[in-house]
Amino acid sequence: MTSTLFATRTLTAALLTLLLAAPNAQARNLSQIKASGVLRVATPSDVPPFTLINAGKRFGFEVELLEALAADLGVKVTYETARIDQLTTLLQDDKTDVAISALGITSTRENKVDFTSPTACLGVSVVSLDPTINIHTDLKDKRIGVIAGSIMTSYVQKLPFEKQVNVYPTNNDVVMAVFSKAVDATVAYSVAEGMVKTLYPKANIHFGPPLWSVPIGMMVREDNDSTRLALNLGLMRMQRSTAYTALSTKYFGKDLRCKS
16 A cells, blocks of 8 residues: 555656646747737837837837838737846747847857847947946946846956946836946947937937947747748848838938848
8 A cells, every 4th residue: 555655656746747847838830820910029118229118109120120020920019018037938938929129149048049030230339427438348347237138247247357247127227327327337239329319318328339249139939930930031021122221220320230
């Protein structure tokens, strides 16, 4: 009797372990997305000029780009506001189909999710109220604000000198930390300079020169090949027409596609 009970408990524990180790439910494929008529998108909506929200309306380069691609697929877009450090989990749990937020394509991220083809290639600059803080070496012994889950966080943390890295949940929190002088600087995409100065004309914010370039893309789950390929096809068509150049010029004054 005892041995039977022990065997039953052992089998139950083994099955529970297998269930806990099992992968998340399969992502909705393109056919299911089209059947639903809705592409679910997660974004912080606080990264100018890529994703923003005003009076409930979302706008920005990535918003217009994605909505054009969705229209090409015959579906509408619904949005969920989420922090950058929540996007991967939302994809893995099949709570969203696509995530956007000027997301740099890195090998670390690609261990967990897939990306579309690059939607742009962007320079990265040091940003500060102090015009003498221009490049990464000027950050020595400084307080630096970064966003949790962003590629800027890992970049700053790896700088080979003493500094204080303050990690904030959102881009707006970082902006306020810079303006209130809670930190000395942050690191951001160079092309954000124009809109940041438009949004905060009295801030006297200073963007240093671009230090390096990173491709950005839209994140999808690793097993969502059909959606990724469909988005890539639509993006390729836009880039071959005048639509991509017109959209990029509208927000950045130039074409930001990655050079092959």
